[in-house]
Amino acid sequence: MRDIALTPYADSLGIVIHGEEDGAPVLVCEFSGNMEGRPGHLHGGAISGLLETAGYAMLRHELSKQERSHRLKPINITVQFLSAGKPKPSYAKARITKLGRRNANIAVEAWQDDRSRPIATAIMNILMVPEEDSGETA
Amino acid sequence: MTDPRDPDQRNRFDPSRAAPMLLQYGHTGWLGLKYRAHGDDWAELELPWRDDLLGEADRQVLASGPIISMMDMASGLSIWTTLGRFIAIATLDLRVDYQRPAKDRAAVIGRAECYKVTKSAAFVRGIAHDGDPDDPVAHIAGVFMSIGGDARNA
Numbered sequence: 244m245r246d247i248a249l250t251p252y253a254d255s256l257g258i259v260i261h262g263e264e265d266g267a268p269v270l271v272c273e274f275s276g277n278m279e280g281r282p283g284h285l286h287g288g289a290i291s292g293l294l295e296t297a298g299y300a301m302l303r304h305e306l307s308k309q310e311r312s313h314r315l316k317p318i319n320i321t322v323q324f325l326s327a328g329k330p331k332p333s334y335a336k337a338r339i340t341k342l343g344r345r346n347a348n349i350a351v352e353a354w355q356d357d358r359s360r361p362i363a364t365a366i367m368n369i370l371m372v373p374e375e376d377s378g379e380t381a
Numbered sequence: 382m383t384d385p386r387d388p389d390q391r392n393r394f395d396p397s398r399a400a401p402m403l404l405q406y407g408h409t410g411w412l413g414l415k416y417r418a419h420g421d422d423w424a425e426l427e428l429p430w431r432d433d434l435l436g437e438a439d440r441q442v443l444a445s446g447p448i449i450s451m452m453d454m455a456s457g458l459s460i461w462t463t464l465g466r467f468i469a470i471a472t473l474d475l476r477v478d479y480q481r482p483a484k485d486r487a488a489v490i491g492r493a494e495c496y497k498v499t500k501s502a503a504f505v506r507g508i509a510h511d512g513d514p515d516d517p518v519a520h521i522a523g524v525f526m527s528i529g530g531d532a533r534n535a
Contacts (some may be wrong), residue, residue: 252444288450
């Protein structure tokens with residue numbers, strides 16, 4: 244699980260694979276000044292970046308398990324911000340709600356201390372283009 | 382010019398003056414977001430190209446996380462600009478519909494417009510583009526709420 248490659252963006256924000264749960268990668272991001280929005284709080288954009296990274300990590304993991312090879316293209320993402328992120332580590336884990344032939348629907352949750360009180364959730368729709376036909380646009 | 386929302390124009394929120402200060406620190410400072418322009422109910426920012434913000438290791442395209450960060454910040458600025466003053470706000474939700482990937486090594490420009498303010502909520506829509514506003518990279522829609530302070534004035 245720890246060998247799933249994350250994006251250069253995720254690397255520079257400090258997002259890493261924390262572990263595995265129910266076959267899904269759990270990601271973690273330590274708080275740093277680079278993630279701060281309102282003083283003493285996580286920036287919504289940084290939380291969104293963590294959610295989105297967890298969504299892609301889950302989908303890539305599942306596709307590789309099924310030995311499918313696709314170029315992934317974002318269709319959309321909706322992020323719900325539920326409570327203010329504090330200056331402490333944030334975790335995120337995704338669940339594939341639907342995995343079709345051409346598109347996937349993914350639900351992601353991010354939390355800090357209390358797993359039962361997520362700080363943000365996201366729904367993502369992702370287009371999966373076969374590698375030989377990556378010219379298609381979302 | 383008088384404005385019924387704030388008769389004292391001297392104290393009116395001015396994104397061209399406030400943004401460089403607000404964008405200097407933390408996450409937005411790390412991204413290098415820059416103020417570009419504003420109108421009565423909109424604000425525009427720029428996310429400069431950067432190698433370490435790629436969304437895929439093998440393609441010269443910005444990740445979408447930084448675009449969300451920019452649109453969130455542009456949305457906040459558009460709300461404060463519309464209200465004419467700074468209040469503490471929280472993003473309730475933000476939706477991004479991607480139209481196409483940004484051009485290789487292109488900076489992305491984000492314009493958000495606050496089209497409705499109620500007692501406690503503000504509604505925002507906007508686009509992100511890489512040079513031509515008529516050919517956006519993404520459309521966004523978001524809802525914000527005032528936090529703390531006096532909700533009657535929000």
